[in-house]
């Protein structure tokens with residue numbers, strides 16, 4: 362990408378999209394375009410076609426999607442498969458119709474089989490059954506990967522896909538029903554502390570292990586790969602280290618400074634027991650993460666204190 366290339370970041374207000382815009386600006390890119398979902402509903406093909414025909418972006422970062430944690434995925438499976446298939450199909454095909462030079466599609470590590478050998482490498486795709494709590498979302502993401510590969514093969518496009526591990530950082534979703542574990546626990550411990558509550562509920566047994574990557578590291582990796590990666594096969598993005606949810610909860614409890622007890626609600630699902638990604642392929646490109654989980658938790662809690670009230674964004 363040249364510094365004046367026209368770059369469309371889809372989903373620029375979200376966790377990932379906002380970090381990508383920040384990174385592009387930091388690196389000196391000057392011609393970045395974006396739209397909110399109100400201005401451009403990516404599930405609507407007519408609106409998408411009109412936008413691409415008018416704007417003619419040269420590069421596309423596909424960070425717009427319907428995203429949610431384990432319970433949201435489990436309760437709204439139809440919304441997750443429908444919206445994601447529509448959004449990605451519209452954007453990928455409109456990119457082809459309008460000669461986009463390169464597109465980066467964001468998948469997720471839930472595309473791997475529930476019991477894939479750990480750490481999970483890229484060759485594990487489609488080798489076993491998926492985790493039921495997020496199967497519809499994972500199938501939409503697998504369709505996105507395969508669509509990029511198929512367009513490259515049939516039409517000679519240059520579309521790459523990345524599979525990030527669980528992410529966190531500024532502009533995350535802090536809604537207690539629909540968010541992922543890390544932002545949910547930051548909010549739960551914080552509210553318990555200020556309201557002097559004696560216990561905090563953590564879903565599941567606390568035994569599943571997860572790997573966490575800061576959104577700024579992810580954004581750095583996506584811009585790096587947009588400039589340096591050309592292979593048809595997707596690439597994992599992670600840190601190569603995971604921890605049990607129980608330990609994550611203890612860390613967040615300590616960062617927030619909460620002194621009560623943790624209670625596990627085993628009526629809530631655990632999901633995949635473990636999904637550590639193999640980052641060998643990524644490391645071979647020369648990229649590695651730089652923000653440690655301890656550092657990232659502290660800065661994300663600071664961001665939360667300055668920007669979130671009652672679970673929603675306020676600008677202080």
Ligand SMILES: NC(=O)C1=CN([C@@H]2O[C@H](COP(=O)(O)OP(=O)(O)OC[C@H]3O[C@@H](n4cnc5c(N)ncnc54)[C@H](OP(=O)(O)O)[C@@H]3O)[C@@H](O)[C@H]2O)C=CC1
Pocket residue numbers: 371372373374375376377378396397398399401402403404423424425426427428448467468469470524525526527528529532533534541
């Ligand atoms: N969060 C995570 O832990 C992980 C995320 N990913 C992937 O990263 C990508 C981004 O996720 P994340 O940033 O967390 O998600 P967010 O929910 O934070 O952001 C998603 C963005 O998508 C936009 N969007 C949703 N629906 C539409 C629509 N119909 N039309 C236009 N825009 C729409 C929203 O725009 P608006 O704000 O304007 O409504 C929003 O800004 C996704 O593909 C996700 O699968 C992968 C692995 C882990």
Ligand SMILES: C[C@H]1O[C@H](OP(=O)(O)OP(=O)(O)OC[C@H]2O[C@@H](n3cnc4c(=O)[nH]c(N)nc43)[C@H](O)[C@@H]2O)[C@@H](O)[C@@H](O)C1=O
Pocket residue numbers: 429430431432434469470471495498499526527528539540541542543545546562563564565569571606629630631632633
């Ligand atoms: C990124 C990824 O995100 C989802 O998969 P997940 O990793 O299972 O997501 P999660 O962050 O919601 O949960 C991780 C673990 O944490 C436990 N947990 C404890 N307490 C809370 C809690 O308060 N909220 C949440 N959400 N989880 C909690 C929870 O029970 C589970 O054991 C999918 O959408 C999937 O499609 C996807 O791609």
